[in-house]
Each structure stands twice: as structure tokens, then as C-alpha cells.
Amino acid sequence: MPKITMRQAITDALREEMLRDDNVFIMGQEVGVWGGTYAVTRGFYDEFGAKRVRDTPISEMVIGGAAAGAAMNGLRPVAEFMTINFAFLALDAIVNHAAKVRYMFGGQMKCPVVYRAPGGGGRQLGATHSHTPDVIFAHFPGLKVVSPATAYDAKGLLKSAIRDDNPVLFIEHHTLYQIRDEVPTEEYLVPIGKSDVKREGTDVTIVGYAQGLQVALDAAAKLAEEGISAEVVDLRSLRPLDMGPVLKSFQKTFRAVVVEEGYRTFGIGAEIVARLHEEGFDYQDAPIKRVAQYEVPLPYSRELEQSALINVDRVIKAVKEVL
Amino acid sequence: MDKETLLHWYRQMVLIRTFEQKCSELYQQGKIGGFLHLYIGQEAVAVGSINARQENDHLITAYRDHAHAIMAGTDVKYLMAEMLGKATGISKGKGGSMHLADVSKNYWGGYGIVGGHVPLGVGIALAEQYKGTDSAVLCYMGDGSTNIGYFHEALNLAGVWDLPVLFIVENNQYGMGTAVERASAVKTMVEKAAAYGMKGKQVDAMNVFEVHNATQKALQAIRKGKAPQFLEMITYRFEGHSMGDPLRYRSKEEVHKWQENDPIGILEKHLLDEKEATQEEMDQIDEEVKQEIEAAVQFAEESPFPALESLFEDVYANDL
Numbered sequence: 292m293p294k295i296t297m298r299q300a301i302t303d304a305l306r307e308e309m310l311r312d313d314n315v316f317i318m319g320q321e322v323g324v325w326g327g328t329y330a331v332t333r334g335f336y337d338e339f340g341a342k343r344v345r346d347t348p349i350s351e352m353v354i355g356g357a358a359a360g361a362a363m364n365g366l367r368p369v370a371e372f373m374t375i376n377f378a379f380l381a382l383d384a385i386v387n388h389a390a391k392v393r394y395m396f397g398g399q400m401k402c403p404v405v406y407r408a409p410g411g412g413g414r415q416l417g418a419t420h421s422h423t424p425d426v427i428f429a430h431f432p433g434l435k436v437v438s439p440a441t442a443y444d445a446k447g448l449l450k451s452a453i454r455d456d457n458p459v460l461f462i463e464h465h466t467l468y469q470i471r472d473e474v475p476t477e478e479y480l481v482p483i484g485k486s487d488v489k490r491e492g493t494d495v496t497i498v499g500y501a502q503g504l505q506v507a508l509d510a511a512a513k514l515a516e517e518g519i520s521a522e523v524v525d526l527r528s529l530r531p532l533d534m535g536p537v538l539k540s541f542q543k544t545f546r547a548v549v550v551e552e553g554y555r556t557f558g559i560g561a562e563i564v565a566r567l568h569e570e571g572f573d574y575q576d577a578p579i580k581r582v583a584q585y586e587v588p589l590p591y592s593r594e595l596e597q598s599a600l601i602n603v604d605r606v607i608k609a610v611k612e613v614l
Numbered sequence: 615m616d617k618e619t620l621l622h623w624y625r626q627m628v629l630i631r632t633f634e635q636k637c638s639e640l641y642q643q644g645k646i647g648g649f650l651h652l653y654i655g656q657e658a659v660a661v662g663s664i665n666a667r668q669e670n671d672h673l674i675t676a677y678r679d680h681a682h683a684i685m686a687g688t689d690v691k692y693l694m695a696e697m698l699g700k701a702t703g704i705s706k707g708k709g710g711s712m713h714l715a716d717v718s719k720n721y722w723g724g725y726g727i728v729g730g731h732v733p734l735g736v737g738i739a740l741a742e743q744y745k746g747t748d749s750a751v752l753c754y755m756g757d758g759s760t761n762i763g764y765f766h767e768a769l770n771l772a773g774v775w776d777l778p779v780l781f782i783v784e785n786n787q788y789g790m791g792t793a794v795e796r797a798s799a800v801k802t803m804v805e806k807a808a809a810y811g812m813k814g815k816q817v818d819a820m821n822v823f824e825v826h827n828a829t830q831k832a833l834q835a836i837r838k839g840k841a842p843q844f845l846e847m848i849t850y851r852f853e854g855h856s857m858g859d860p861l862r863y864r865s866k867e868e869v870h871k872w873q874e875n876d877p878i879g880i881l882e883k884h885l886l887d888e889k890e891a892t893q894e895e896m897d898q899i900d901e902e903v904k905q906e907i908e909a910a911v912q913f914a915e916e917s918p919f920p921a922l923e924s925l926f927e928d929v930y931a932n933d934l
């Protein structure tokens with residue numbers, strides 16, 4: 292199987308879905324002539340034309356809302372926010388409109404829109420451009436939120452998201468565009484709402500997703516050198532959240548660490564710990580630890596920024612505390 | 615305009631007003647909860663403009679939405695049932711007064727977030743342009759919504775993409791208790807449209823004929839010119855912003871002055887002056903409408919509340 296980057300995997304997914312279904316189109320800032328700020332849609336404008344690859348003004352509110360409206364009226368828009376930080380401006384369009392219209396009108400309409408948004412810290416972009424606000428979006432029923440950690444999952448999840456009849460926020464961690472893994476050339480889908488065991492182990496369960504998952508895998512590899520066997524579970528979807536594989540693993544290891552790039556307070560880890568407590572209390576042999584970003588706006592200076600973010604050492608330390 | 619059409623318009627206006635008067639009563643009895651925003655005084659806007667639409671044209675509006683739903687052609691019994699939170703309501707009891715929609719009639723609903731639906735209307739229009747149809751979207755909003763970011767982004771995008779949208783601002787002089795001149799740096803709404811390449815037109819919107827005529831022309835222009843259009847309907851709401859409005863921001867004299875131009879009165883007078891209809895004919899319609907509303911209330915009252923299992927239905931398409 293060929294190894295490709297996550298960037299390529301996302302590009303391929305978009306392209307395949309656009310070729311498969313004429314109702315799929317892309318809209319967003321610099322997606323067309325420029326080729327995408329992260330070069331995900333390079334060449335699309337020439338291949339598909341201005342009708343299906345639509346450059347928008349810098350207008351997040353109407354990007355969020357018009358994509359939802361087009362979806363309500365039969366299309367399958369893939370709306371790109373240049374980064375998730377700018378999607379804050381569209382929060383109302385996403386959570387108060389896209390995620391509500393079906394329920395609020397008694398099931399009369401569906402809203403099959405995909406919002407793509409690169410995000411995350413670690414690139415020295417300063418406080419406003421480095422958020423990992425995934426949990427904010429994952430809070431609301433009516434929206435689905437996915438964030439892949441591998442090229443394989445990115446491709447399969449994005450294709451599922453485009454075919455899904457619900458609004459899906461697809462969060463791409465910008466430090467993962469370059470990672471490579473095996474992706475089949477034949478068509479496949481990865482279901483939304485299914486966690487996945489990415490590494491098997493027996494001593495401790497490490498739960499993560501997106502960039503946090505990659506850190507968890509690196510930590511697990513190092514721990515293995517010391518004879519500690521960590522199982523790594525990838526959430527892949529934050530809503531719907533699939534606790535099945537997490538609980539199953541926990542029932543085997545009795546110990547867990549949750550890794551996320553966002554803030555600890557009210558974060559994804561808080562939810563996972565609470566669920567393990569509620570649903571797996573009898574299996575708990577040690578306090579469950581969380582590894583997350585320190586509670587500061589992210590600074591510019593490289594070492595300073597890195598010191599606030601999650602890393603392999605912090606995960607290893609947490610694992611050793613629960614063993 | 616033939617007699618039949620004129621009487622039909624009259625009937626629609628009276629139906630809207632009677633429906634809302636009944637709602638007001640039911641609200642005071644505690645049978646309707648939440649917010650209730652009455653359209654009384656503005657009827658000529660919905661009646662004049664929606665009668666000018668083609669069947670494949672779409673409608674979308676804000677929370678002051680009863681008239682648009684009635685004009686979309688939804689049976690008032692399903693609307694009344696929604697007001698009472700019943701399972702038979704048009705939105706299955708999940709939307710309430712502010713969130714009536716009837717997608718089967720191309721009516722995409724009322725929306726409670728000021729300005730939030732304007733981009734949705736633009737997106738609905740984008741889908742029609744994309745599919746290559748001749749449908750347009752009639753996107754209604756209040757004067758207050760022209761001060762929110764959504765409005766400006768939506769008009770700009772519609773202009774950039776030449777979308778088939780008719781933006782209809784119902785300028786009823788106030789956003790809650792704030793008069794237009796206290797909230798808007800420019801005095802007219804059409805000035806704002808100009809910034810986005812739309813010429814725009816102010817319409818005496820107490821007069822249903824003016825509204826109809828202006829809407830018809832604007833829709834023709836959209837279909838011919840393949841570009842959005844803008845209308846500012848000068849109107850007035852006779853009641854408070856919502857139930858329980860202390861009405862401290864305007865004088866009784868001002869209200870009375872506008873009430874002299876009651877849109878129903880204007881149509882009535884036209885019908886009598888032009889000998890298009892007799893008082894008896896109109897009284898007869900009033901009586902029929904009253905009965906229709908009574909029947910709707912009865913239907914709503916007799917309908918069951920939603921089963922509690924429905925709480926979890928329709929959060930997602932193909933529920934999880």
C-alpha cells in the first residue's frame with residue numbers, strides 16, 4: 292500500500308467525492324485561485340471550475356450560514372474556514388443554525404454541510420491563531436465533530452462526512468498535514484462515531500485523538516522500550532463519542548491517561564474521565580490522569596510555546612504516575 | 615386585478631390578523647408560552663409580496679413569522695397546534711411561534727437569532743443558481759437586523775455571486791424599543807443596500823398594491839438581470855415587540871397615526887370605493903375566517919402533546 296501524507300489524503304477524498312457527486316462543491320477563502328491556504332485544494336479550480344470551487348470574501352458568518360442554507364436546499368457544500376480560530380466568528384451559524392434546523396423544525400429538513408477547519412498550536416502563530424477549541428464545537432447535539440490522526444482516517448472520515456446527512460465539523464491539526472501512512476488506492480470509508488485501537492497493550496490505556504494521538508503513540512513506543520505496554524485508543528470522533536473501545540481497554544488495563552492538545556479545564560479529557568468513572572468505576576485501579584495544554588494563551592517564542600503544549604515526556608510521566 | 619383576487623387578498627390579511635388576535639388571547643390564558651411576536655399592522659408586506667412569488671420561489675424570515683407561514687399556504691390548524699406545542703404542530707411542537715417552517719411549501723422558516731437566517735437565504739439561493747433553476751428567494755428581515763454583521767456579509771456575498779435573492783427589510787421603525795435613527799448610522803435601509811451593488815427601493819408598505827407591484831418588479835429583475843434585489847418596506851407594528859412590551863419608547867399618538875393607515879382598512883376602502891366588493895361580502899369573509907380560526911384552535915386543543923420519546927427524534931438525520 293502506498294504511503295501518502297494526510298494533506299494528500301484530504302485532497303484525494305475531496306476530489307473523489309467531487310467526481311462522484313455533482314452536488315459536492317467547495318467554498319471558502321483562497322480555496323480556488325490560490326489553491327487553499329494549506330494547499331489542500333491545489334489544482335481544483337482548474338479541474339472543477341469556479342462554480343464548484345468558490346472563493347469567498349473574508350466573511351466567516353456568511354460562509355457558515357450560506358453553506359448551511361445551500362445544504363438545506365439540496366447541495367453538499369464543503370465549506371473551509373482558513374483556520375478554526377476564524378470559525379469563532381461563525382459559531383452562531385454552525386451551532387445555532389446548521390446544528391439546529393432539523394430538530395427545531397420537527398425533522399422537515401436536513402443540513403448535510405461539511406465545515407473543514409485546520410487548527411491547533413505548535414507553529415508559533417501566537418495566541419489568536421493557535422487554538423484547539425474542538426470541545427466548544429463538540430458540546431452541541433446536532434453537530435458531528437471529527438478530527439483524524441492519520442492519513443488513512445482522514446481520507447475515510449472526510450468521505451463519510453461528505454456523504455453524511457448531518458452537519459459535520461472536520462478538524463485538521465495543521466502539524467499533521469505532513470505525516471504519512473498507508474492509504475489504499477481502492478475506495479473505503481471510515482465511519483463517523485467509531486473509536487479505534489491504534490496500538491495494543493496491557494498495562495495502561497492512553498486515550499487521544501488528532502495530534503494528541505500521535506504524541507500518545509510516540510510515548511507508547513518509548514514506554515515499550517522500558518517494558519511498559521500501553522494500549523492507545525484513538526477517539527477520531529468527538530461527537531458522537533464512542534466510549535466502547537475506551538471502556539474495553541480500560542477493563543483490561545485498569546489504568547488510563549487522556550491526552551489532548553486543548554486546555555484541561557472542561558476539556559475532552561474531563562469528559563473521558565467522567566465517563567470512565569460513571570461506566571467503568573469497578574475497573575479503576577488508580578486516578579486517571581490528563582495531559583493537556585497549560586492554561587495560558589499560546590505565546591510566539593518557540594521554546595516558550597512548546598513548553599505549554601503536550602509532549603511525549605509529559606505523557607510518559609503521567610503514565611508512570613498511574614502505574 | 616380581478617375581484618376574486620382582491621377578495622382573496624382581503625381574506626389572507628384578515629386570516630393573519632385574526633390568527634394573531636387569537637394567539638394573543640391564548641397567550642394571556644397561558645396556553646402559548648415563550649415569546650410571541652405579533653405582525654399586526656404589517657400584513658400588507660407578507661400578503662403583497664408573497665402573492666407575487668412564483669410557486670418555486672422560496673421564503674425565509676425571522677421570528678415574526680406567522681404571516682409568512684400562513685402566506686406560504688400552510689393550514690392554520692398546523693400553525694395553531696405549533697403555537698400550543700402540540701405533536702400535530704408544523705414543527706412537531708419543537709419550534710414554537712418563532713420557528714414555523716413548511717418545507718413542502720418552500721417556506722424555510724422563522725429564525726430567532728436576529729440576522730442569522732439571512733445567510734441561510736443566500737445559501738438557499740446559491741443552491742437554486744447552482745441547479746440552474748429560475749427560483750428566487752424572498753428573504754425577509756427587520757430593520758434592526760440591518761445593523762448586524764450577518765446582514766452585511768450576506769448582502770455582499772449575494773452581490774459578488776449574483777444570487778437570486780430578494781432582500782426584503784420590513785422597516786417597522788423599531789428594533790424592540792430602539793428607533794431606527796437611534797440604531798442605524800444611515801436613515802434608510804436602501805442606503806445600506808447601495809453599498810453592495812443593489813439599488814433598492816422604498817415602498818409604502820401599508821398599501822398591499824404597492825408591495826405587490828414592487829415585489830413583482832423586483833422578482834422580474836432578479837430573473838432577468840441575474841442579480842439580487844432589495845426592497846425597504848416602510849411599515850409599522852401596531853402591537854408591542856412581543857407580549858409584555860411596556861411600550862415606553864413611542865407615544866400613543868404615533869401609534870394612532872399609523873393605525874389610520876391600517877393595511878386592512880386601506881384594502882377595504884379600495885374595495886368599497888372601486889365597488890369591487892360590498893361590506894356584506896367582506897363581513898361574510900370575516901365570519902368565515904373566524905370560524906376557520908376557531909376550528910384551528912379546536913384542532914390544536916384536541917391534539918396530543920408530543921410523546922416524550924420524540925425528545926430524542928430529529929437531533930440528527932438518520933438518528934444515531
Ligand SMILES: Cc1ncc(C[n+]2csc(CCOP(=O)(O)OP(=O)(O)O)c2C)c(N)n1
Nearest residue numbers: 678726727728756757758759786788789790
Ligand atoms: C443576535 C440577536 N441579538 C439580540 C436578539 C434579541 N432581539 C430579538 S428581536 C430584536 C429586535 C429586532 O428588531 P428588527 O430586526 O427590527 O425586527 P422586528 O422585531 O422589528 O420585526 C432583538 C434585539 C436576538 N434575538 N438575536
Ligand SMILES: [Mg+2]
Nearest residue numbers: 756757788789
Ligand atoms: Mg423592526
